[in-house]
Amino acid sequence: xxxxxxxxxxxxxxxxxxxxxxxxxxxxxxxxxxxxxxxxxxxxxxxxxxxxxxxxxxxxxxxxxxxxxxxxxxxxxxxxxxxxxxxxxxxxxxxxxxxxxxxxxxxxxxxxxxxxxxxxxxxxxxxxxxxxxxxxxxxxxxxxxxxxxxxxxxxxxxxxxxxxxxxxxxxxxxxxxxxxxxxxxxxxxxxxxxxxxxxxxxxxxxxxxxxxxxxxxxxxxxxxxxxxxxxxxxxxxxxxxxxxxxxxxxxxxxxxxxxxxxxxxxxxxxxxxxxxxxxxxxxxxxxxxxxxxxxxxxxxxxxxxxxxxxxxxxxxxxxxxxxxxxxxxxxxxxxxxxxxxxxxxxxxxxxxxxxxxxxxxxxxxxxxxxxxxxxxxxxxxxxxxxxxxxxxxxxxxxxxxx
Amino acid sequence: xxxxxxxxxxxxxxxxxxxxxxxxxxxxxxxxxxxxxxxxxxxxxxxxxxxxxxxxxxxxxxxxxxxxxxxxxxxxxxxxxxxxxxxxxxxxxxxxxxxxxxxxxxxxxxxxxxxxxxxxxxxxxxxxxxxxxxxxxxxxxxxxxxxxxxxxxxxxxxxxxxxxxxxxxxxxxxxxxxxxxxxxxxxxxxxxxxxxxxxxxxxxxxxxxxxxxxxxxxxxxxxxxxxxxxxxxxxxxxxxxxxxxxxxxxxxxxxxxxxxxxxxxxxxxxxxxxxxxxxxxxxxxxxxxxxxxx
Numbered sequence: 001x002x003x004x005x006x007x008x009x010x011x012x013x014x015x016x017x018x019x020x021x022x023x024x025x026x027x028x029x030x031x032x033x034x035x036x037x038x039x040x041x042x043x044x045x046x047x048x049x050x051x052x053x054x055x056x057x058x059x060x061x062x063x064x065x066x067x068x069x070x071x072x073x074x075x076x077x078x079x080x081x082x083x084x085x086x087x088x089x090x091x092x093x094x095x096x097x098x099x100x101x102x103x104x105x106x107x108x109x110x111x112x113x114x115x116x117x118x119x120x121x122x123x124x125x126x127x128x129x130x131x132x133x134x135x136x137x138x139x140x141x142x143x144x145x146x147x148x149x150x151x152x153x154x155x156x157x158x159x160x161x162x163x164x165x166x167x168x169x170x171x172x173x174x175x176x177x178x179x180x181x182x183x184x185x186x187x188x189x190x191x192x193x194x195x196x197x198x199x200x201x202x203x204x205x206x207x208x209x210x211x212x213x214x215x216x217x218x219x220x221x222x223x224x225x226x227x228x229x230x231x232x233x234x235x236x237x238x239x240x241x242x243x244x245x246x247x248x249x250x251x252x253x254x255x256x257x258x259x260x261x262x263x264x265x266x267x268x269x270x271x272x273x274x275x276x277x278x279x280x281x282x283x284x285x286x287x288x289x290x291x292x293x294x295x296x297x298x299x300x301x302x303x304x305x306x307x308x309x310x311x312x313x314x315x316x317x318x319x320x321x322x323x324x325x326x327x328x329x330x331x332x333x334x335x336x337x338x339x340x341x342x343x344x345x346x347x348x349x350x351x352x353x354x355x356x357x358x359x360x361x362x363x364x365x366x367x368x369x370x371x372x373x374x375x376x377x378x379x380x381x382x383x384x385x386x387x388x389x390x391x392x393x394x395x396x397x398x399x400x401x402x
Numbered sequence: 403x404x405x406x407x408x409x410x411x412x413x414x415x416x417x418x419x420x421x422x423x424x425x426x427x428x429x430x431x432x433x434x435x436x437x438x439x440x441x442x443x444x445x446x447x448x449x450x451x452x453x454x455x456x457x458x459x460x461x462x463x464x465x466x467x468x469x470x471x472x473x474x475x476x477x478x479x480x481x482x483x484x485x486x487x488x489x490x491x492x493x494x495x496x497x498x499x500x501x502x503x504x505x506x507x508x509x510x511x512x513x514x515x516x517x518x519x520x521x522x523x524x525x526x527x528x529x530x531x532x533x534x535x536x537x538x539x540x541x542x543x544x545x546x547x548x549x550x551x552x553x554x555x556x557x558x559x560x561x562x563x564x565x566x567x568x569x570x571x572x573x574x575x576x577x578x579x580x581x582x583x584x585x586x587x588x589x590x591x592x593x594x595x596x597x598x599x600x601x602x603x604x605x606x607x608x609x610x611x612x613x614x615x616x617x618x619x620x621x622x623x624x625x626x627x628x629x630x631x632x633x634x635x636x637x638x639x640x641x642x643x644x645x646x647x648x649x650x651x652x653x654x655x656x657x658x659x660x661x662x663x664x665x666x667x668x669x670x671x672x673x674x675x676x677x678x679x680x681x682x683x684x685x686x687x688x689x690x691x692x693x694x695x696x
Contacts, residue, residue: 015572
């Protein structure tokens with residue numbers, strides 16, 4: 001039952017597994033949903049969802065699947081006269097509940113909906129304490145103050161806040177992974193960039209316990225200490241960031257990424273350079289793109305090893321001439337003998353571990369301003385959105401050669 | 403279900419309905435409860451509250467970056483044994499003497515049901531949670547040195563907290579009940595502060611909360627102030643005898659709330675620009691974008 005809900009969740013991109021689904025079934029049979037929709041909402045969320053970044057997708061799926069489950073007011077009016085003078089709420093004991101559960105089973109939602117429609121057509125008077133018609137204090141699936149394992153409460157006192165309403169509020173929207181978040185989330189994502197190695201140079205300062213025990217035993221129990229180098233992250237990172245011009249509107253997110261990269265203390269080496277729209281003969285040392293503080297791109301490439309992981313950040317949106325033409329540089333006084341695209345290709349060859357992060361949402365890459373240059377650059381560098389999810393993908397890409 | 407333990411919260415720990423549900427679900431299904439949430443939302447204190455409310459003993463296993471899964475089960479003190487064999491007068495053929503149970507082993511062998519808190523599981527190595535899968539599932543482990551199997555006498559209630567510093571492996575997540583603790587809203591926060599300072603002035607608290615939530619809503623803050631910082635701040639305000647009407651205007655003792663320089667500057671600028679007209683605000687915006695270097 002509810003099987004379609006399972007597929008609805010997967011359709012929203014939540015990685016729900018069979019194991020978790022079976023756990024939910026187990027919980028439902030144990031009566032943990034308290035026979036209420038809001039109980040079900042929290043129960044299913046606690047068991048099926050394993051990250052707050054999926055809460056929003058869960059809310060959406062829940063909304064889609066259970067839409068219309070909450071009794072509409074018109075229906076309540078129609079039925080309310082049947083529910084007048086209700087029986088006092090009937091408390092079912094644990095055993096009675098289980099017996100009912102055995103007997104009735106859990107209906108699936110579609111047939112339940114059909115049955116309710118049928119009752120509404122055919123019922124013409126109040127029924128209380130029974131097991132079929134809409135009424136109170138009984139074991140019919142419809143009505144209130146009674147018990148049915150998978151029934152629909154109509155009127156009466158609700159348990160807690162309405163689940164569909166909670167789902168519709170979408171309180172967890174801001175936790176989605178495909179929305180950009182903040183410095184801390186970036187930092188966490190950047191921690192994926194590591195490769196531990198004991199081969200990195202340095203003093204042997206750590207006691208190798210296993211080795212020491214081994215050697216001591218070989219030494220007939222006389223202590224012999226063995227030292228080793230500490231495990232260190234061997235990852236080196238070089239970042240090229242587009243600054244100025246069309247990047248103004250992304251300044252916030254870029255500064256967040258900047259802070260996160262600088263806070264990440266686990267890289268063996270970190271280098272930061274700036275460019276304006278495209279990379280040519282010179283790279284800037286600060287974000288203001290001051291032509292007095294530059295470094296030759298060629299020098300940089302010959303000075304650094306190829307094992308640096310290159311991250312390029314920019315919108316890649318520019319006039320085609322800036323990318324493809326000699327002297328295309330937007331700064332007139334900085335002529336270039338070779339087109340920008342040649343420099344980009346050179347960089348990509350020099351640093352085979354590379355990725356381009358683009359603050360423009362991926363959905364717009366094919367029609368926004370600069371689509372020609374975006375697509376030209378995508379052929380050189382694998383391009384990802386500058387969102388948490390994009391960064392995650394980029395980092396996975398950076399750990400392996402293309 | 404009949405002899406089931408139901409967690410209802412304790413007097414000194416304000417718990418939301420859905421968190422209470424999650425705890426009860428995890429207890430009923432006997433699956434570990436994984437708690438995530440912003441720092442300062444009371445993840446660790448939850449375990450204490452659960453233990454007290456259910457009247458059970460609490461065993462805390464604090465995870466550090468060097469913690470290995472094995473440490474939680476048992477440690478075989480080979481060095482002590484070696485030492486004893488050379489200099490001691492103990493009988494070293496009894497290996498049992500050198501097996502020391504870890505926190506998980508302690509929870510398994512306890513004579514009564516316990517609450518086991520595995521605190522900040524994400525601090526350890528990536529493989530750590532996976533190494534514990536089997537033990538948490540079947541609640542027993544084998545000690546090859548002595549040929550003993552340690553099985554849980556009573557299935558402990560396992561609560562695991564995580565600060566989301568690392569992604570946890572899927573196989574591990576599949577076995578847990580998960581709950582994300584929301585940052586408390588204003589009403590709930592008011593209750594929380596009252597629990598800590600029962601005789602605080604109502605007006606003062608109200609103004610302080612207003613300022614606190616305004617501060618949290620500033621976009622681009624690098625470290626949002628959390629509950630524990632609010633509590634410090636409220637105490638500072640009360641001790642300092644600040645007039646409630648000045649709190650939102652001047653934000654006194656801001657240093658107790660904000661711990662980063664950039665945040666400090668950002669807040670002061672926001673506070674400043676709240677009182678400016680449109681044109682001045684434009685100028686201020688321009689100034690800020692220049693300052694940021696873009």
